[in-house]
Structure formats: C-alpha cells, structure tokens
Amino acid sequence: MNRRERRAERLVLACFAVTFLTGLGLLGVYTLGGDTQVQGVLLALCLGGLGAGIVLWAQELMSNEERVEERHPLGTGPEGSAAVAEALTDEAGFSRRRVLQGGLVAALGGLAAALAIPVLSLGPAPGRSLFETPWKKGLHLVGFDNQPVKADAIPQDGVVTVFPEGFPGSADGQTLLIHAGADRLQLQGDAATWAPNGFVAYSKVCTHAGCPVGLYRAAQGQLICPCHQSTFDVMQGAVPVFGPAARPLPQLPIQLEADGTFTALGDFSEPVGPSFWDMRLGG
C-alpha cells in the first residue's frame, strides 16, 4: 500500500467514524427531547459520512480501469418479427374466426360500459348545481356567525363577507357586501335598484378560477383577487378592468329592511365562480 492509498483509507475510515458517532448522537439528542435543527444536521452528517466514505472508497481504492463492452443491435431481424407474428396467429381456431373476433371486441365494449358504473358513482351529475347557490328571496345576509349584518355596522368603504341565512361559510353563496356610497355607484337599470343606500353585494367567488376575491381598494373602488390579480370595478357593476377574469362578479339583488338588516331578493342572475362551456345554454 502506497502513501496515497494509506491516506485515502484513513479518510474513508474517518467518514465512517462520522456516521457511527453522529448516528449515536442523533439517538441521544432524540432521547433528550429532540430539536429539529440539531437532528437535521446530525442526520445529514450521518448520511453524508456514509455516502462520502463509500464514494471515496470507490474512487480512490478501487481500480478505475476503463472497460469496453461490445454493443449488439437488440432486434432479432425480420425472422424474429415474422416468428412472433406467426406465433400470434397460427392457431386457426383463433385467427380465422373473424366473426367471433368482432364479437369479442363488441363484448369488451359492453364490458367497458359496465365498468363506467363505478366511475360515474364518483360524483353527482352537476345538474343545476353550478347555476344555483343557496340564496333565495327573503333570506337575510348573515355573517360567519349566522347573525344578520346591520347597515349601521358597516362604515363608508367598509366590506363584510356575508352568507345566506342558515348557510354561514357557504362556498358558492359567499358574497361581499360593500358600503360603496350612493354618490359613487354608477349602476344601470335593475342593478341600481339592488343597491340600497349605497350598499352593493357581489359574489365573492372570482369568475376566473374561483378564488375568494379578498381585497378592496376603497380609494379606487376596486376589488382585487389575490390569486391572479383580476381587478373588478365595484362602482360599475364589478366589471373586470384588469387581469385574466373576463366576466363581472354577479351582483346579488338585495334590499334594506326597516330594522337595518339586509335580505336577498333572489339568487344571483348568473352562475357564480369560474365559467363553463354551457353556462349560457341554461344547463
């Protein structure tokens, strides 16, 4: 053994020693209560020592001799493929029965249809579910606690997330009630009548990919979706003014009751959330 080899051997041994010691150390640290950082470092040293030792051993102490191996084409040529084709088809009882082959394929098609049953059980047919939310005429606008929200609790430029009475936390019924101010709102037609005293309610589900539209920039009167920054103009009926969303947030028709609470006049007039191909065909 020459000096270089002796040095390499000592190095490999040192690496293995690191593994041995840190392994024991890791067990000790764990028993004494454990600490993620310390355990991580010890584990890394334990594994690293082993890895480094093994690689060093291979690189420094094993023959690094260059070997040459012949490479032959894998294919067995035309005879090979002909033989396979023959083996597949030489049973006349199989290959000549064309009618039966067709029947077999048809039968398998039927089996595939039968196998669709468990797949179709995986979820209900969407039906009208994408067109509807729990909102109905007369339902109060409530908070997370299912208590009706009051107009005087929402200051000018204030925003609250509201739900249909009885459905707090509802994913498709979630709505933003915004105190936009009567003088700033520029709604047309029906939409204007659905905004009593400068309060307006829009679906909180982004029409792009369904994130909750969480951010209200009162100064600009804009709602911003945090997912892809679609921006909706609250004063103009929540039309998208920037970002990937292309459809306004549907407006919830609401009215202000005598006791200062709000009720819905009905469901949204359009599907909420992300669009789908037949949404305008009425489902």
Next chain:
Amino acid sequence: MKAPRFGRRERPVVDPIGRPLNDPARELRDAEARGDASAVDVIADPEPTELERITGWLDERTGLAGLVRTTLRKVFPDHWSFLLGEIALFCFIILVATGTFLTFFFVPSASQTTYAGPYPPLQGATVSEAYNSVLRLSFDVKAGLLMRQVHHWTAVVFVAVIVAHLSRVFFTGAFRRPREINWLIGFGLLTFALAEGFTGYSLPDDLLSGTGARIAYSAAISIPLIGPYVASLLFGGEFPTAAFLPRFFVLHVMLLPALFAGAIVAHVGLVFLQKHTQFRVGRAREDNVVGRHFWPGQAFVSGGLFFLTAAVVALLGGLVQINPIWAYGPFDAPIVSSPAQPDWYVGWLDGSLRIFPPFEPVILGITIPSAFVPGVVIPGILFTIVGIWPFIERRVTGDRAPHNLLDWPWESPFRAATGAAILGLFAILTLAGGNDVLSAFLDLPIESLTWLFRFLVLAFPIAVWLVVYALCRSRQRYPAPDERPKGGIRLVRNATGGWEEAE
C-alpha cells in the same frame, strides 16, 4: 490466486505435496499422471466457498447466475450528467420512506374538530382532521417535523432533478432511435411526479393547499362541455367537498406511487437492455460501451450518491423551514391569503393564468371560459411538444438512424435552440407566477409588470432561440472536446507575423 475471504473453509492454495495451486490445468495433469484420485477430485471439483454455496443455492432455484454475472460485469459510461437520473430515483426512494412515516400520522378527513395542541395561536380554532393531524405531526410527534420537511424538500428537489435529467437527455439527443420509448416513459414519470407534487401539496388542507385545489377544480370545469362532469367526478361534487381529501390521499400514497414505481422499472429496464449512451470521447464508438464495471466501482459510487442525496435533503429539512402550514391557517372557502405561492414547479401554470389576457368569447351561446386557454390549452400544447419531441425532431431532421453516441448540445443547433426556448418560456411563466411578489420587491405597479410579462413571454423565447442557435453555430467551428489536442492548442508564428493554430 487468493481465495475469497467470505468462506469459513478456504479453497486449498497448495497441493498435497506443497506446490502452489495456481494453475489448475497443470495440477490436474500432474495429479492424473501420479494416479492420485483424491487430488484429481479436489482440483477438478474444489470444495466450494461459503459464498459459492450461497450463490449456488440461489442459482439452482432461479437459474439467474448468468444474468447476475453479466449485470455485475456490465459497463457503465462515466459522466457526471448520467447521475442525474439516479438522483431522481434516490429521491423517489427517500420520498417513499419518509412518506410512509407520514401516513402513520396523517388523517385524510375533512371533518371538523377543535385544535387543542401546543401551538397557541390556533388553540380553540375549528380545523379539519387533516390539518389537525399535520399540526400534531409537526409539533407533537418527535422528529415528525423533520420527516415532514425532509419529505417536502425531497419533493422539491425530485422534480428539479427530473427536469435536469430530462434536459440532459434532450440536449444530448439521447432520446433518438432506439430510445424513443424510454423518452415517453420518462415523460410519463415527469407527469406522475408533478401529479404527486400537486396531490401532496393539497393534503395538509391549509389555506394555500386549498387554493391550489380550487384552481385545479376551475381548470377541470373549463374542459369543453364535459368539464363540470369531470370536475364533479374528480372532486365528488361541487368544490369544496369532503370527498376530495381522502381521494387525493389515495392517489398520492397508492395509485401514483404504484404507477411511478412501475414506470421506473420499465425505464431502468430499458436502459439495461439497450445499454447506456455515451459521449464521443476516447475509445467510445457506436458499437461499444466504454466505462466502469457495475460491480463494485459503479455500484459503490451510486450507493454513496444515494446517501449523499439523503444527506442534502436531511440538511434542508432540518434547517430550512418549508410549508409552515400553521402560519397559513386552516382552509376556509371564503378566505384566501396573499401572496399565495405554490411549489416552484407549478409556478409556471400560475404564471400562465396570471398574464393571459381576459378572453372569454361566447360563440353560438357556448362560452369559452377564461381559464381554459391558459390553464388547459397552453400547458397541453407545451407538454405535448415535449412528450413527442423524438418524433418531431425525426420529422424535421429526417434522421432515422440509431444513435448510441451522444451529441454535444451545440451539434444540433435546432434542437438546442428549441429546448432552450421552451425552458426560457417556462422560466418567464414561472417569474410571472410571482408577479405580486416581484411587484412589491421592485416597487412596480402590478399592471406594468403584467404587461412586461405579456411581452416577454413572446419575445424572450424567440430571443433565446436566436441566440442559442447562433452560439451553437459558432461553437461548431471549434473541435469537439475529445478532438482537441491534449494540453491545449499550440500556436505558431506565421509568415505575416500573426499567430495561428499549429496543425
């Protein structure tokens, strides 16, 4: 010849009269000439060593001795970039190991419970069983957080290494005949890995994971006409559903790993059958393999590399926090956090969704959803191009010959330029996926940044294509690495007083 050290009884090294037994043929002749029957027996059929007994026992029952011998003596070409695929495999093993540990604690259920663990800010909060169990794993189970973080870090490294390996195979033309099938299998492995990453990311049921799942649901819904059905079958109804956590769990821990493992066997099996490609250096030719024997040299290097890979992810998992779900809070449909950043390998998809202009035409009453083109069509096209690249390139170049020698990347400027442009496109989309973070960091309005990215996403890949193409062409004028004379280039003074390369 020295006897192997494994045996209890050693093979005799001297014959009965004390001569060294180093030439069995001569020993045999001598013994026969002497008429020494017992010596003939020993020499012709020496006592097997312990190791030989074991291999013999196995061979008698499997007949695999020949195959094993061939495997041990198989030659592996030596280049650092050939180790990338191995590292990906090691990551998978580490993922299975740490993941198995995690399944022992994880509860894949959306039913609600009240958090009563040691993390003060969440005490008393209503959370899902899934979220609760991940908190328990992080705070109550000893070394649980370490395992969780190692798992997550390994996943992050895993996809990165797969992409690096795929790039190596791409830029060196290793996918060419006869290796097209293995390119397809490898591409399948990439998609399985991405699906694993996505389903895993969704399981802790924290605020961020819920956001990712919701966007996936919206992308599914945007599929032409059957979209709402596909989404409903996948999620078990309209998002958010109680069914989706247990389903993603089964996909994540059973179906996808099984597919992945099967595909890995096929992938490695084909490399074994077809033998590894090699660079055109030294004695390497189309019809040979030059390198190191699998055993022990190559096997030791690979085994060591496994532990080194594990060491790196252990260090990351121990020291660098990842996905602190307690800071994000539990998933709640009406709440979203900003900025919502996915794992790096999904960022490009997010970027595509972010910078695509609002486009939702209604044609004959049919609505094309705004998420459809950036969320389904563009990823579909990009992945299809990558997936069928061997066939595209064959069309373009007309090269149908088998190749066992690799190209240097610049030797095929079209391929190199196209690959670099695709990588560039993904890079821009990934950056665009962080446009809110960038906007805060650069103090630029998000609107301007988005327009910048809309421009870059078209211009940058084209620029990359042109630059890489030109670079490759100019690199072609110089000799390939192996053809360059050892010890550098010799310059000589020419007649006009300038320098030129000596022949």
